Structure formats: C-alpha cells, structure tokens
Amino acid sequence: MTVDNTPDPTERSRWRPLRLLQAAMDADIARIYAEMPVEGLKPSFVMELIRLHAHGPMTITELAESVQRTHSAISQKVAAMRAAGLVRTTAGADARSKKVTLTAKASRVVDRLAAEWRATEAAIAEIEAEIPYPLSRVVTDIEELLRRKSFHDRIAEKLAEDVAWG
Amino acid sequence: MTVDNTPDPTERSRWRPLRLLQAAMDADIARIYAEMPVEGLKPSFVMELIRLHAHGPMTITELAESVQRTHSAISQKVAAMRAAGLVRTTAGADARSKKVTLTAKASRVVDRLAAEWRATEAAIAEIEAEIPYPLSRVVTDIEELLRRKSFHDRIAEKLAEDVAWG
C-alpha cells in the first residue's frame, strides 16, 4: 500500500502545517512593519525602500529588474509610494528616465526597516540553531530531490500506482 | 555580532527559499488538478468537493464550518460550483437550509480528485523518507519553539540587540 485510503484525505495533511506555519510567521513579520508609526507604509514597500537606500536612487526600469517585476507593476508601486510621501521622482541625466529617490520621511525610517529585516533574518537563524536540523537544509535537500524528479512527476507516479492497484 | 550589517539585507534571505519552494510545489499541485479535463473545475473547489463526497450532502453552514470559512464565503463558492455544474442545492428537511450535493459530473471525477490528493500526500511522504530529517518534524520543532517564544517577540528581541549594539 503506497497510499492511505481513508474516506476523506483532506482532513489530515502533511502539507497544510507548513502552509500554516509560513502564514503565521509572515503575519508576525507584517506585524513588525505595521508597528512602525509611519503613515502610509505598507509591508510590500519595505523591500523596495531598503533597496533604494542601499543602492541609491534607481530608475523605474532598474528597480523593476532588481525586484523581478515588469516596469508597469513598479511604476504603479512607485506611484503608490510617492502618494504615501516615501519617494520622489526626479529627472535623471536622461530626461526620459526618472530616478526614484527616498524622501526625508522614508530616510528617517529606512535604517530601522533594514534593521527589522536583519532582525527577522537573525530570528530565523536563531530558530535554525535551536533545532536538530535546520529548515534551510531541509529546503535545499528537497530542492535537490525535486531537481532529479519534479514534484509534479512524483505525484503523477503515485497516482498511477494508486489507480493501478487501488 | 548577532546580525549581519551588509548594506542590503534584502538580497540574501533565509526566508525566501522556503517561500519559493512552497510556491513551486503549490504550482505543481495546481497543475495536477488543472490537468483534469473537467470544465469549470478550479483547484480551490477540490477540497470542498472531496469533503462533500466523503461526508455526503451538507448544508452551506455545515460546509462553512467544515472548512473554517464564513457562510457568506461558502455561499459564494457554492454558487460558483453550481454555475460550473459541479454541485446542486436541494431543500433539506428544513426548507431554510439547503443540502449541497455533488452532481453526476462531479461524482464522476471526485474519486480521481481524492486519489490525486492522496497521491500528493504520498509524494510528500516519499520526499520526507528520502531526506535525513523530515520536513514535518522541522515544522513541529519550530512550532514548539514558537510556542515558547513567538516569532514576533524573537524579532523584536533581535531588533533591540541590533539597535543597542549596532
């Protein structure tokens, strides 16, 4: 028997606990950023703000490439961040492009945001050190297995066994 | 030094690989269901359909409790599933409530959906068996740590250290 045949396979799942853990941890991360008393700061802005701080002003296109999004998506996000008073766009050397720059308001908090990001990483590192086998190693272990045979193919294989024998 | 102080902490992350792995695996799961040639079947319907099959007809409220959603959300999902020809609603003993029942179309595929669900679980079980320390144990290990001190508090603590010493 390779598979369980209880009537409702959706009740117990090996997959959901990880989803729930991830969601709970994401919520805690979001809370950390939400606790910053900066009007208009959304958690989804944090990565871009830190990047702009670290790399200096970037154009829309550069920022889009940096975070792997289309220029359109970033143009819209920049517009939202501008509306929140977090960035300013100024003409670059080339008047076609615009440099996106942090405002004073954003500059005042971006160090703190970066510190929060590092603290989050440090908290994860701490957790990893306290368990017998770190999560990151499990992730790379699984990635290695899936490189050899994709998850999709593994499911399809199990399904074939189940249908054939069940 | 408890934290890294490189200028851009967002470039390397211990957290993102897990997110990406999870997203990739979710996409593969979705693909499995998407490959079923049933018009109108959405991956988000699968759990409800399997549950209805296993438990027999349920009212909107029962189904909502079963999947931990509001009755309104389920009412809308049931309407969508009905539009897709997957369920039928019939008056129950009490004319206020409606029993949600699988149609013949859904009945023809629900065994396969349950088999796919089990195959997914089996594929995860297989992966877990092939790595030195199973993911599910890492998850319970982390849950245990977080019960003792929440992730939020851990981040806040790291942050305090960083601000104090950095």
Next chain:
DNA sequence: GCATGATGTAACAGCACTTATATAAGTACT
C-alpha cells in the same frame, strides 16, 4: 523625422474574502 527607450496610465483580471442588507422559514410566546 523616425525608430527606440523609458515611463505613465487606463482598464481589466483574478482571487478570496468581508460587511451589510435582504429574504424566507422556522419557533416561541401570548
């Protein structure tokens, strides 16, 4: 003066909800 590059923007799409209101049916009390 025309192709190319950078950006802006409108419109739409999809998901997965919530909130508030509506409707109908049952139940309890008098």
Next chain:
DNA sequence: AGTACTTATATAAGTGCTGTTACATCATGC
C-alpha cells in the same frame, strides 16, 4: 393567529492585493 425573534441562505458592494495587457506620451539619437 399575531408578533417577535432566530436561523439559513443569498446577494450586492466593497476591500486588498498583485498583477497583466495595451496603449499613450515624451525624449533621444541617429
């Protein structure tokens, strides 16, 4: 039977997020 309440469901509208596609605008370099 009438009134008031509760229960069950439906539905409209809105929220929040994250995007995509298609088109428009304007600058530049040749």
